[in-house]
Amino acid sequence: MxxxxxxxxxxxxxxxxxxxxxxxxxxxxxxxxxxxxxxxxxxxxxxxxxxxxxxxxxxxxxxxxxxxxxxxxxxxxxxxxxxxxxxxxxxxxxxxxxxxxxxxxxxxxxxxxxxxxxxxxxxxxxxxxxxxxxxxTHEADWKAVEDKHFQLQLWQSDIENTTLNQFKAGYTSTVIKHDEVTEFFVLSGTAIINDVSYEHHSWMRFPAGTTITVSTTLGAVVYQKIGSGEVRV
Structure with missing residues (x-):
């Protein structure tokens, strides 16, 4: 990186x-x-x-x-x-x-x-x-995605899928691969992304087609945007 x-x-x-x-x-x-x-x-x-x-x-x-x-x-x-x-x-x-x-x-x-x-x-x-x-986000309806993973949809459109993700202690994802740019920002806790630990205020962006894994030992809350959000002005 x-x-x-x-x-x-x-x-x-x-x-x-x-x-x-x-x-x-x-x-x-x-x-x-x-x-x-x-x-x-x-x-x-x-x-x-x-x-x-x-x-x-x-x-x-x-x-x-x-x-x-x-x-x-x-x-x-x-x-x-x-x-x-x-x-x-x-x-x-x-x-x-x-x-x-x-x-x-x-x-x-x-x-x-x-x-x-x-x-x-x-x-x-x-x-x-x-x-x-x-x-x-404290009063919104979070959905259970899988064991130890809860998600809140922030925004969805033709160019982006933006969510907050709460990963409970011990969570490990399957391998993820998106056709669009994927971005993460760690709001709290520590997220392990592609075997690297990232604490709060960490920011990552992966090119389209990158394989990604997410896990956490003690728990984390992570912003995720799929899609570049590229807007010409």
Missing amino acids: TTTDTKTASQEYIEWNVDLAVPIAVSGGSLPFSDTPMVGVKRMMFERRGDEIARRATSCVRYAEGSSFKPHSHPGGEEYIVLDGTFSDHNGDFTKGWYVRNPVGSTHAPFTKEGCEIFVKLSQVPSNEPDYFYLN
């Missing part, structure tokens, strides 16, 4: 881990949180194409207590999960566990009173998805 970087994060335009044909694995804690243009807002970049108006990005963004981000639009939409604290904008207050999709062209000025952290994906929402979507 490799991390590619055609331009450094200090330059205005960034190409960072955007080749979907290359397998990527970022272990939790191996990347620093770096400053953004907004005081008190830092991000850990997993992939990015573009400048501050990114044409594709996946990151963890951490807001200090009382911080905010200036009003901005999302030409390619936005998808996020609140990992900690309360993330707020004109649509409401979203506490830990909320999953949100903001459509193409949406605008907001996010802020937080107590501080928060989100896992966020930009410019990976199709233009024919016009509505906002909100889901409290």
Whole structure:
């Protein structure tokens, strides 16, 4: 597994881990949180194409207590999960566990009173998805997939199948192989993917056709997206 970087994060335009044909694995804690243009807002970049108006990005963004981000639009939409604290904008207050999709062209000025952290994906929402979507994952209907594996459907469309997966202690999957790009983000616990252990804040992306196994010794909650979410804007 490799991390590619055609331009450094200090330059205005960034190409960072955007080749979907290359397998990527970022272990939790191996990347620093770096400053953004907004005081008190830092991000850990997993992939990015573009400048501050990114044409594709996946990151963890951490807001200090009382911080905010200036009003901005999302030409390619936005998808996020609140990992900690309360993330707020004109649509409401979203506490830990909320999953949100903001459509193409949406605008907001996010802020937080107590501080928060989100896992966020930009410019990976199709233009024919016009509505906002909100889901409290703590109150949603999780389905039993198999022994020690429970799944919550976050979103499904022609270009993606996005789920949260709770793997109980001792879970081991069969071999998985998808025809589309497959992405994982570990929200909690430790997941063993293709015999490598990944703790929380780990992010992986596998090219289409990759064989994958998932297991856990003590349990884990993992975000999974099947499909590249590649949106041209």
